Amino acid sequence: MKELIEKLMRNNYWKLLEMGGGGNCFVGTFATPTRTYINVDRQVDDTLRAEFLLLVMMGFYPLSHSILLAFRQIEKLAPNDNVREKARFFVEVEEGKLAASDWYRGVAHSELYRRMFSSLSPTPLEIHEQMLEQYQLALKLEEGGLARALVTAAFIEKTGLTVLHLLHDFVAQWQVCTGKPTSVVDLTYLNEHMLHEGEESADQHVCIIDQMMYECGTLAMQKEIKHFEVVTDKWLTHIHERVSRMIEPLSIKRLNF
């Protein structure tokens, strides 16, 4: 699992989110309202801004969506009651049943994630179902049994805090560059997760996942780790490449400018 996490967290996709002074080059290009480009086919306008946000959102969205399916799968295939009970807990967490407050109880975490990105966008963002399906068809969660579901859930939980920090950095930079005040940004996704995704105490999610994996006993994981790595690496690379193709003509003009 350690190698899997290291490999996937080196993917260029995370560079879209990562903090950079004055906004990283992606955020700086798509969010800054005053920047204009001479002699380019397309200016950075609200449509392009929403397209950029959609792509960034759809990079991690399939994983956010898959974790609920993975926990449902673990609950179904659990080898004992301890595992089943923990999987149920995570299903309820991801479904939003255990939300800290009533006003968003029952809203799935993947939907909170969408709402956060949508609140940054000049026009509302909807999930790109075809893109989601593309990842799901490659991952084939249901065909991999307990081991594939465990790898999927464990990867997402164990990288949770790092991903949350990256998402937080992205949101903060986007706010600064666009001048969007916090009052209009939906931070529920970040607020809901920040306190639970660490491993400082036994009730935090990484510790529960470790315990759950231990209680599953010995499983042949290597093949499933490789499968998840190949599928997810390809997906995140695909998103980064699409954004790079969008930014390329603008960046060249920026240098000439």
Ligand SMILES: [Fe+2]
């Ligand atoms: Fe979650």
